[in-house]
Amino acid sequence: MNSLHPNKLQAYLRPDGRKGIRNVVVVAYLVECAHHVAREITTRFRDQPVQLIGFGGCYPNAYADKMMSALCTHPNVGAVLLVSLGCESFNRVRLEAHVAASGRPVKLIGIQTTGGTKKSIDDGIAFVTTALETLQAVPVVDFDPSELVVGVVCGGSDATSGITANPAVGKAFDMIVESGGTAIFENTGEMIGLEAIMSRRAITPELAVELKRAVDKAARYYTIMGHGSFAPGNAAGGLTTLEEKSMGAYCKTGSAPISGMIKPADLPHRRGLILMDIVPDGDPRFGFPNPNDSSEIAELIASGAHCVLFTTGRGSVVGSAISPVIKVCANPETFQRMEEDMDINAGKILYNEASLDEVGKEIFDKIVSLAAGGRTCSEKLGHQEFVLGYKTFEPVGPACLP
Template identity: 55%
Template sequence: MQGYVRQDGKLGIRNTVQVVFLVECAHHVAKRIAESFTADVQYFGFPGCYPSDYGHRLVRNLCTHANVGAVLLVSLGCENFDRNRLHQEIRQSGRPCETLVIQETGGTAPSIAEGCRRVREMLATIAATPRRAMTFGDLIIGTVCGGSDGTSGITGNPAVGRAFDRLLADNAICMFEESGELIGCEPHMMARAADESVRRDIDAAMSKARDYYSTMGLGSFSNGNAVGGLTTLEEKSLGAYAKSGDGKISGVIRPTEIPTKPGLYLMDVVPDGEPRFGYPNICDTSEIVELIATGCHIVLFTTGRGSVIGSVIAPVIKVCNNPQTYARLSDDMDINAGRIISEGATLDDVADDILRAIENTASGMPTKAEKLGHVEFVLTYKDFDYGKACCR
């Protein structure tokens, strides 16, 4: 594995230019600029006119992610996103950054033309980015599940857990999330806490998730889960929990808080404060983006029913839990964990497949989602008290 060496010390496994719109009004221009190039140029953005602190942190972390070599910011001109502050933060990370203001450039067509010119210059600049060898200990790996079914808790999810255990032994940083889907698993997680302070943090995060879901009427059990053979919320929660493996939990983090020490971390994705409208129901895509904004080089996405999403910035490796689903959607799936059922493979066999896929992906091999051109992103409004202690 050969990483791209950034001036801020990060090591990336991709070398992309990101075209970032700072309000929905600039979405079309950013999209047209990015789609004028190859997969080395992607686009994402913040749709609202009034970003929260969380929103700014999320966009900043995505723009300065290890897999990002340069950034073109696309502003309409009158939105409230602080483009000058963001521009400065990106430049301070050592990345080339340019800002394009549509209202000053002359509208749609001139802005697209000027944006394409600047991106061409950025691609030429980052082509000279130095490389150096990487190990698993240099990686941050996240996991999320979507479209779970009756096979998820006995194939792909525990296989990801086995892979996590082995990554942690190599000093990697691993993170799992979906606190709302882990309700009921609190005693198991607290028993694995590295110390008493982490135990309290897990308890507090899960208590917040229970309150939020109860007050807002949110749920993590879909019709598709039931059709796929899951019978209870407890069964689904335990299946989701299996992705975390057996290692000690080193801390609880919130989106955009990047751990600095190797270990296993629970990401608390439920907003702080009193439950209130504005936090959407579970969305796999937004949670993938939050994992990436928290430093993940790669995201392991497990699915039983099947999912075809990918993401901007960090590759998504899809682990298919069900052999029948894999047969139907093999062009979208990277790993057939369902062979535990159909072929008698072991969890360790599939963990080997997962680690091999991570190594290949980190070495530059595109995932199925990357080959198909998937660059999904969803950025949401949330609020977190980042003044509280974390990442103990």
């Protein structure tokens, strides 16, 4: 398998000109009924870059369709195997055509047509085996930090998150933007009450209005649902209110001007600091707007993130398919207990063993190292979590992408 050269920033060049820091074969199931077959194919390649994603729903959803199209043509993806039962409503033929048009090897297996479980698994294994050989010929080219797209989420937050990990990530985000890269933050549901402060950072008055509307939408959504983004674990970890959690989470954004707003699977039209609005549009239809950390990671990846930063105080072990996840641990006690899962110990800040600037630089260096063959803890441990459900979104307007 072609690999990046240690200590030299390189990437895999795709036919559309985009560059990936990973070179994986994605096996994607298109309905829950095909999940087992897809998983069985993937497990035959446990120690190779073959990863499982999928959409479990049967009736069509424009959000899921857009997400799968974006994920299967992500720059970290080199080839795609689509696994269908055959009678689901997901538009499998269109997705196959979309991937083929991107220049990637792709195959669609229909379990009903192929003849059942075993024949489909055998067909899938044969395709993946050939695809892995094909990926060895993918051109490796130089890669500059200005080409990086990096996302951030937080999960398992506690009272240390807003003091150490989140502001340290903010420093790293400033460095990404200063180097000409793209930094994407999300979760407007944890910015309620901060909309005026955030809007003042917009590069245009029109964008400022859109940022405020996005937070207002989140507040309305949570009100209708009857709960907000505040878990029992947050309280047990010392957080007192949603406002306190939101202020800590906001620190992840750094200090750069906000260049635009996107929704899941939108590709930023410009570099810089970008807000992703993850709360569905319209009245609640499919449940909680912020289901879990893994779904947020998938949304950032669908918008082109080469890697995702994950800040946590209480501790989280999730990684992701397609793009690496860097764990930034806020709490030094958590880091001590879960060191094998954590990439960065931001808790050093509490003990005056490092400054925010120093940890921010450590995070930035870790991001850059991924384009020089470096691996994250979650990658070494084999984590490939992936979640995709139902949502509804309206397209963003021109004011969001000035």
